Amino acid sequence: AVAYDNMRNAYIYQGKLEEAVLCCEKSLSIRHDPGIEVRKVMMIPVIYESGEQILHYREKIVTELESLKAKGIRLHDPNAQVGSTNFYLAYHGMNDRELQQKIASFYIQVCPELAWTPNKERKARKPGDKINIGVVSMHLYNMSQQTIGKLNRGIIRNLSREKFHVRLFRFTGGETHLIKAIAEGADEVIDLPSELKPAREMIAAYDTDILFYPDIGMDSLTYFLAFSRLAPVQCMTWGHPVTTGIPNMDYFISSQDLELPGAEDHYSERLVRLSRLGVYYYPPELPDTKPSREKFAFPEDCNLYACPHAPFKFHPDFDLALAAILRSDPKALLILIEGGTFKHWAELLLKRFSKTFPEAIDRVRFMPAMPTKDFMSLMATADVLLEPPYFGGGNTTYEALACGVPFVTWPGPFMRGRVTFALYRQMGVLDCVANNPQSYIEIAIRLANDKAWREEVRAKIRANSHLIFEDIEAVRELERFFESAVRQHER
Incomplete structure (x- = not known):
């Protein structure tokens, strides 16, 4: 059973959901543990094929948790028995409050001791106490x-x-x-x-x-x-x-x-x-060398669009914007990052792209995960950085703006898609903030093709980036x- 548990974890991180579910079933056939049942319910894809698939898995979680509650299962240590969170729900681009509350309520019902309060009397704070x-x-x-x-x-x-x-x-x-x-x-x-x-x-x-x-x-x-x-x-x-x-x-x-x-x-x-x-x-330590396409084997005669985010941030809705950019700019080369954990995520994303924009798939290139300075050098080499909608950057945006590189952002309804916008607001630089998909596409294409405007925007960022640090x-x-x-x- 332990071997199947280890295999299950490996498959989950690789995004191989069917194989992970099979490992759960094999493990349960050897040793019944309600924690494995919960883990099986909570497993969802890392990369989605469509918005409909996202809705399917969210509904599946609710339905199957209700079934487990009806069975009357009990957990004595959810951390040891389940050992995972609902991490990937945040990348669905939806209001997660109701679903998160249902999940938390489920855990409290099957393990009431989770809501533990220590049986001790606290010392009263005195005026002036730290x-x-x-x-x-x-x-x-x-x-x-x-x-x-x-x-x-x-x-x-x-x-x-x-x-x-x-x-x-x-x-x-x-x-x-x-x-x-x-x-x-x-x-x-x-x-x-x-x-x-x-x-x-x-x-x-x-x-x-x-x-x-x-x-x-x-x-x-x-x-x-x-x-x-x-x-x-x-x-x-x-x-x-x-x-x-x-x-x-x-x-x-x-x-x-x-x-x-x-x-x-x-x-x-x-x-x-x-x-x-x-x-x-x-402020991060900047790369030691000037940006160089040669360093990354990028062609000199292309427009470099980089989206330097983990593959699981790429919501299916984002594909339409990427497709429009690649179709509108025949010189576009889209640079993506495989992610530091498993290359299989990139393969799943490419498979989806091959259905969304098959005619431009040869202009999508994945780069391996790399040390921070090389990563910052990669961003500085790009003509334009693209931020996914729904769940954008935080640390990546700080590093990009420190390099003076513009990120095109399309702030969404939830805070996880608004950090780059908030940093731009604090800097007073709003040139790269889109208000709909079409303006996102237009800003990106203009940045890549209008060198004078791109340098003007970069100069604004360099002049004002100090406002977001320290x-x-x-x-x-x-x-x-x-x-x-x-x-x-x-x-």
């Missing part, structure tokens, strides 16, 4: 995935030490320069065990006033930790930019430019709209929110 803030994250200290660390390092380091005591709750792994810098920026670092119950008991042993989760949904352990009431105030932000549906998560920290009117309906948490992005991002006012605004949330709880 606010104890605990940061709980797996990916803040990830050796290979550094986005969460880059987005949050400056917040941890620059929170006022006159007002706050900053404690990091982390799960041990290796160490990089970034991981070391994050730890050095805190007042205290607590290494947690990798099991759910001991980890939550250790967190609860500290009198923490606020628990801050940067990235709920990216790993199963912090997702299931968030079900417990481990601090009077529990909040999250947009490392994984989607609501949790978890009753014990109090606040989702976002910003005004990331949210449209009525966006409260997207969240089970109380939505906090800061006036700035809640990020203190250090934003100390973003830290001060977060501090005011944390203080307000604690005061409100104490009333």
